[in-house]
Amino acid sequence: MGQPGATDTINTPEFFARLVRCDSEAVGILFREYAGAMMDFLLKTKRRHGLAEDGWGDAVQEVFVKFLSKPPDLDPSRKIGPLLMTMALNEARDRAKKERTRLKCEEAAKAERLRTAAGAEAVGARLAAAEDKTLVEGKLAQMSQPDRQALATFVQSGPNRHVAALAATTGTKPGAAQMRFQRAKDRWANVLGEGKEGKDNR
Known part of the structure; x- marks a missing residue:
């Protein structure tokens, strides 16, 4: 002092x-x-x-x-x-x-902003997924019924069993089923390619 x-x-x-x-x-x-x-x-x-x-x-x-x-x-x-x-x-x-x-208030506000951002991101992801689903459904509608069946069998049975499953479903031999799937896959690639070109040219 x-x-x-x-x-x-x-x-x-x-x-x-x-x-x-x-x-x-x-x-x-x-x-x-x-x-x-x-x-x-x-x-x-x-x-x-x-x-x-x-x-x-x-x-x-x-x-x-x-x-x-x-x-x-x-x-x-x-x-x-x-x-x-x-x-x-x-x-x-x-x-x-x-x-x-x-x-504490700052941390709470920060957490709230993060929750809000995460919610907005989730909504955006859901909208994007819905848009992609609509696009895929539209493209599939352009395919023939046999091609859609071949692609659906691949999705449901997986890459190792789709040929056998397609052969059993259609009553054809595995070789024919394999060719049918290959044609469907090529056509599907062409359909998607057309859609991509349309987007790029917008």
């Missing part, structure tokens, strides 16, 4: 009366005498208040701002130092709490 005897001058009924009147000169004296000790106190009690170090100075200043606007009740029989330390600690706690609340 400040010069020897300064606290004796501060801890008097006369000085307290000046503080009660929001005397700016008295508050300035109080600041010069105790601000450093209050910063040291916040360092020692940082686990109790949880405020980041860059906010300690503002917390200490806010205590003295209160003395300029609405000073606390002062007991002339008690030294003011412990009161200032308690006020600094409480102010630091309040600021730390507000900061945590602010961060």
